[in-house]
Each structure stands twice: as structure tokens, then as C-alpha cells.
Amino acid sequence: MIHIKEVAKQTQITVRTLRYYDQIGLLSAPSKTEGGHRLYSEEELKKLQYIHFFKRMGYKLQEIKDMLSDPEWDWSSGLKSQLAFILEEQRRLRSMELSMRELINGIAVEGGNEPLAVQKLIQLSNQHKKGLPDLKEHQLKAKEPDLWAKLPKMNGEDPDSLEWIALLGQIKRLIKGDPASSKVQNIIRRMAEKQGEQFGDEEQFVNELWEIRKSPKQSEQLGLYPIEQEVLDFMEQAFQIYLSAADSRISKEETDEH
């Protein structure tokens, strides 16, 4: 017969908890001293291990009490349903994680305008819930699923997505300035490089995507992170400048070669 503090030491369960288990009839002390001090036996230690194990598995004390007292308890279905519950919780946490990453990246894009980032995210998730039945299977998504999957994701943690996010964030900071400035042009060049690396010769796809981008409604319905119209215009402007500059470099090189 061991007293309560010994049990606590051996099982790492607090004295308070042991008394509570006694109180709710989950694990009662088999005997007491004349003065009323609880005395436990090895039997209780084992039972306590059981209880502790199932509690760590996420069972509620009442459930554990039921399964210990009921010799007809259906282990098979009980364990499986608990496993299903655990898997469901994992999915829930996974989606929480993705939303948090999306928010963190969104704040980076918005250059520290947190409320705006939160607002856009909420807007997106509302959109997502609505189901958008007509455009859900957009031709582009259906036609090129593999390319679509390669698009940078706001909830991603891969280096590619992160750089896109960083580039976009920088553009937004420079929007008041000159689209021909070297800072802007360097960013645009980097974007063009990445686009080339990731989508290569799929120009058709990239063009269509850009068209969608320029329509806020379509972008939203397809779950693309919302970008303000002026930012898009600025980027297009800068891109035109970039292209013509590249052209003139080429013709200059051609001239040089002569």
C-alpha cells in the first residue's frame, strides 16, 4: 500500500488529479487509513497507466471511465472513431497552417499594411466558401492543370513562391515612382527571368493568365490573391518599357555587330 504522494511521483500525475479521479469515481483508492488518508495498491498504478495513456490519446475522462467499467466495450469501433477524430483534427490544423502562411506572406506583399492583408484574406476565404459554381472549372484551370499547379502560392513556403511575394511587395512600394527607374526595371527583369524559368515557352498560358489578372472579378473567382488595379497597370507599363528597352538593346547589338 502506497500513499498518494508516492503514486504521484511514480506516475508523474499530480496529487490534485488523483483526488479528482477519486472524486469522479474514475480511480478510487481501495483502502484508507483510519484518518482517511488514501492508500493505493499496484493494481491502481496499472489502471492509472491505462487512464493516462487514453487521456493522451485525446479521450475524455468520462469516455475512459465508460470503457474501463464496461467489459462489453467495443474496442474496434471505439479506437477507429478516435483515430478518425485525430485525423480530422490534423486536417483542421493543416488548413489553419495554410491560412496563417497566407496571411504572413500577404503582409509581406502589402508592405506591412496588416489590416489590408487580413481583409484580403477574409475576402478570399469568403469567395472560396461561396462555391462559385459557374467559373469553378475555368477553362484555363482545366486545360493546364499542371501549369496551374506551378503558379506561386500565397500560402506556400517554397523559395519560388517567396521570391514572387517579395518581388510583388517591392513593386507595391515603388508604385508612386517611375516605372522606367532602374529599381523597377530590375524587378521586372527578375520577374521575366523567373517566368521564363518556370513556364518556359508556355507563352499562351502566361498571356491568358495575365488577361485574367487584369480582371479583378475573374482573379477573385479563381482564388488568385487580389492585386489592386493600379498595381497591375503599373506593372504592365513597366513591362512594356522593359520590352522596348530589350528590343533596342538587341537592335543596338545588331548594329554593333555590323
Add this chain to the structure above:
Amino acid sequence: MIHIKEVAKQTQITVRTLRYYDQIGLLSAPSKTEGGHRLYSEEELKKLQYIHFFKRMGYKLQEIKDMLSDPEWDWSSGLKSQLAFILEEQRRLRSMELSMRELINGIAVEGGNEPLAVQKLIQLSNQHKKGLPDLKEHQLKAKEPDLWAKLPKMNGEDPDSLEWIALLGQIKRLIKGDPASSKVQNIIRRMAEKQGEQFGDEEQFVNELWEIRKSPKQSEQLGLYPIEQEVLDFMEQAFQIYLSAADSRISKEETDEH
């Protein structure tokens, strides 16, 4: 100005919850009718979206209240620590999942003797916690880490592990019978086949593993699922019979060829 029920409808948040948020000062109604009925504006709807979003992210109401009221709130570290918390929770659930699978498979092996399966699992996890510093890096584990990783796992869900578990469970049911019986021999043959498929010519490894298996202490220290001595003996016996039967088949075939 909208009534509380309208807000509830639009946001999917119950009236009770809205009143509670008002009570704790998280979201108070900006005005009331003469009679004291709450009236909300669009402003509150937005704020409610915020609150709802962060609650889904696992924040406590008090934390949300703090971050909404404090304009100096540190978004960056706040979001990152919450993300870390979410990741930690995912790890916790993952280990819960593995333990549950281990238990479910253990029950299959023990042929429905649930308390025994639970007991063995608890024993294993206790062992695991102790750290077992001397044998933790057993030579076999260190020498052949890739082979070690291919061993069937009690917490696995792959078909190979499941078949090993099933075979072991059947052996345990037949332990009272004759090791030379066809039922037992068929199981042993299947085990030999699988061993051949999975470990091929690594006889050295398999032999060492079997030696460890025959020592309960070593098995336990290496985290192998405990198998009773008599089961091991029975299996060895049956295996010997299987081998000699195979030998005699071969010599018979040789004889036939002459």
C-alpha cells in the same frame, strides 16, 4: 443599423455569442434602441470577420481583444508564434495517430486481447521515455539504418506491415497446436517468402535480428514490439520443420531427376 439576428445570419455566429462578445467587451454594439436592443453597423460586421478569422486560427478571445485594441501589436512575432504553436499541435496529433495505429495493430496481433495490447504499448512507451542510453545506438541499428527502416512497424499502415501483423496474429492463435501442421507451415512459408522479398540476400542482418528477437530485453530496448518467449520458440520450431521439409523436397527432386 441591423438587429442582432441579422448579424447572426450574415456571419453565421450565434446570437448568444454576439451577446457574449459584447459582455466581455470584445465587440460592443455601437448603439441601442430605447428599449435596449442592440444595433450594429457595417463596421461591426467587418470587425466580426476579423474576430472570427483569428478565432479559427486558434487564438483566444482575450488575445484577439488585445491585438484589436493595441495599435502597437507586433504582428510579425505574434503570427509566427501562433504558427509555431499550430505546427507543434500537428506534431502532437501525429504522434497520437501513430500510437493509436500501434494499438489497433497490437490488438490484431494479440487476437483481441485488448488489455494485453494496451499493456504492451504502455510498456514500450515507458521504455522509450527512459532513454535507454547504453543500447540506444545498437550496432545493428547504426550499421544498417536503411534495412532497419524497412522493418515492419506496428504503427504502420503500409500493406507489408499489415501482413506481418496479420501473420503474427495467426501464429499466436495456433500456438497450442502442431508446428508441423499445414496451417502453421503455410504461414511460415509466407513469412519466409516475404523475408526473401524484403531483405533478399541480407541473411546476416536477418540472422542478427532474429538473435535480438530471442532476447526479450534487447528487443524491448530497441523498441521492437514484445513477443512472448513461447511464441518465439514455437516460430523457431516451425521454421526448422519448414527448412528440413524444404531440404527433403529438394533431395527428392534431385532423386527424381535421376
Add this chain to the structure above:
DNA sequence: CCTTGAAAGTGACGCTGCGTCATTTTGTAT
């Protein structure tokens, strides 16, 4: 203007699993 039924209000208890006082008894060593 009055009635009526729906909707809104307040207040209080319940749930989970203990942590944390506060106060009283019991056990044990000197």
C-alpha cells in the same frame, strides 16, 4: 390604441480537468 406573438434582453447554471488557495486533520519524528 390595443393585442399578440416573435424577438430581444438579463441572469444563472453547466460543462472539462484540473490549478490554486484556505482551513482543518492526520501521521510521524524527535
Add this chain to the structure above:
DNA sequence: ATACAAAATGACGCAGCGTCACTTTCAAGG
């Protein structure tokens, strides 16, 4: 016998509402 550790009981607290129970207010119809 005394003193001090350890045990016991009892009660409140927490988080986030759900769920009565009871009262008051709102808006529409007669």
C-alpha cells in the same frame, strides 16, 4: 508532548459559449 510535513475537504476560477427561465420590447394586424 510538540512540531512540522503531508493529507483531507471545500470552494473558486478559467474559456467559450449552450441552454434554460423569466421579463421586456418591437412591429404588425385589428
